Amino acid sequence: MNIPDPTRCAILIPTRNRPGILRDSLTRIREAGFGNLSLWIYDDVSDDPGAIARAATEAWPGAHVIHGKVHAGQAHGRNVLLQSCQCEFAIMLDDDQYFLESGRLLEHLDPARRDPACAAVSFQCRDKADGRLDVPAHITARRCASFMGGCVMFHVPSILAVGGYREFWGYGYEEPELTTRLFARGYHVWYDPSVLIEHNHIITSEARRNDVEYDFFYVRNVLLMSSMNMPLWFGLPLGLYRAIRRALAIHRNPLTKFKAILSGFYRTFRHWHERTPMSTREAVTWLRFTRDWFRFRADTGN
Numbered sequence: 001m002n003i004p005d006p007t008r009c010a011i012l013i014p015t016r017n018r019p020g021i022l023r024d025s026l027t028r029i030r031e032a033g034f035g036n037l038s039l040w041i042y043d044d045v046s047d048d049p050g051a052i053a054r055a056a057t058e059a060w061p062g063a064h065v066i067h068g069k070v071h072a073g074q075a076h077g078r079n080v081l082l083q084s085c086q087c088e089f090a091i092m093l094d095d096d097q098y099f100l101e102s103g104r105l106l107e108h109l110d111p112a113r114r115d116p117a118c119a120a121v122s123f124q125c126r127d128k129a130d131g132r133l134d135v136p137a138h139i140t141a142r143r144c145a146s147f148m149g150g151c152v153m154f155h156v157p158s159i160l161a162v163g164g165y166r167e168f169w170g171y172g173y174e175e176p177e178l179t180t181r182l183f184a185r186g187y188h189v190w191y192d193p194s195v196l197i198e199h200n201h202i203i204t205s206e207a208r209r210n211d212v213e214y215d216f217f218y219v220r221n222v223l224l225m226s227s228m229n230m231p232l233w234f235g236l237p238l239g240l241y242r243a244i245r246r247a248l249a250i251h252r253n254p255l256t257k258f259k260a261i262l263s264g265f266y267r268t269f270r271h272w273h274e275r276t277p278m279s280t281r282e283a284v285t286w287l288r289f290t291r292d293w294f295r296f297r298a299d300t301g302n
Helices: 019-034 049-059 074-084 156-161 174-184 211-227 232-249 254-270 280-300
Strands: 009-015 038-043 064-067 089-093 097-101 118-127 142-144 151-155 188-199
Touching: 009 019, 009 074, 019 049, 019 089, 019 097, 038 049, 038 074, 049 064, 064 074, 074 089, 074 156, 118 156, 118 174, 151 156, 151 188, 156 174, 174 188, 174 211, 174 280, 211 232, 211 254, 232 254, 232 280
Parallel strands: 009 038, 009 089, 038 064, 118 188
Antiparallel strands: 089 151, 097 188, 118 151, 142 188
């Protein structure tokens, strides 16, 4: 089993309202041999924070549990964990994910073998319920255009060098947005299918998705992903097009999605000093790369 050095790598998990699922996942992670790593949990204002703390510390003695004060979403929680863990590398998992195979994990921590421009390594993920793979099985190790936020290992200094996740983001497209900024700073994300994670995707009544919040964040953030990271004359129209397409794709909450588009415009200028626009040439190169990556994924098939 390829287990990282506990002085260089930690496990980070954001959670909310799912102590039972969290406990089960932690037990499985320990059974996979990762119990020697330090564990950091961010509780995003659960209804019963004590239950989260008990689940974490009983399943993983010595676990660090950080309780948020305001419900802020995964992006903020992951930033807090990255800033707190004090490790060079961080394996980021969701509270319903655990290792099945560690593959070539250690190669990505080896200073003699790792690419210093590699800011993150994305893992393969399999759904426990139906066996579906997140990335088609025929896709081999390569650079990729995004990652699953709970299925990745970060080189923490590289992620923090670009500011981590955007603090006001909440959730929704936070992974491709971060990958975009990494690209603009000369970093990349590597996909390694040899590391396999299982996703025990269960929605409890307490953690049921808020569809109004979900639709708002996804429509707003797909606009911001372009307007914040590309030249305004190019990124704002592109973001608006993507937001409208996203809004029309799901037939619910029309007023919420209209407000989300307005919020996207507002946030673009409200956070003007936080914009990280690429040059037009860089933006075109990045758009071509992301198009080819997702088209390749779609054409390959499981």
